[in-house]
Amino acid sequence: QKEVEQNSGPLSVPEGAIASLNCTYSDRGSQSFFWYRQYSGKSPELIMSIYSNGDKEDGRFTAQLNKASQYVSLLIRDSQPSDSATYLCAVLSGSRLTFGEGTQLTVNP
């Protein structure tokens, strides 16, 4: 079992729709969870962090965490073509950040 697993994608949504990205993790002791966005040829950019169960909203982005189910998700509302990128889920255990394989999102105009 991989330490961090993401829905493999690629995911394609129309402009204005909600994009839903999912992630599960294996280390039950993990405490910190992150979503990064990576455009082609660029380095990862942190877009959301979440530390406690529930929802965290930041503009069009909502991160959801369920530690009992070991599940993290990212919702992107009103998706825009500029949201087209690879989204990486990352889980912090101790000081070690482990990344999922990423989900490639395409938002079609």
Added chain:
Amino acid sequence: SAVISQKPSRDICQRGTSLTIQCQVDSQVTMMFWYRQQPGQSLTLIATANQGSEATYESGFVIDKFPISRPNLTFSTLTVSNMSPEDSSIYLCSAQDTSGGYEQYFGPGTRLTVT
């Protein structure tokens, strides 16, 4: 958030040679990290660069191949030694923000091609 720069941004090197990548952070940070990202793949942690002590390497990475320096709280280097084509990759430096949470921020990366 920390602003991180890396040099060089890219390089083409011959097999058997070594390349040193520099990482500079605009503020003092406790934790700095080095990652590798191979084409089409996710990030793999190479090592944690500890200030004042030896780096902590992940399984599959060794100090002889990837020596790391961390002379102060804003700077680190990664050397890729005795390179082979399999070392062709993007190498990324990151720093962990110690002002609040545990967010890590990444530098722009160094694209290395070994011929």
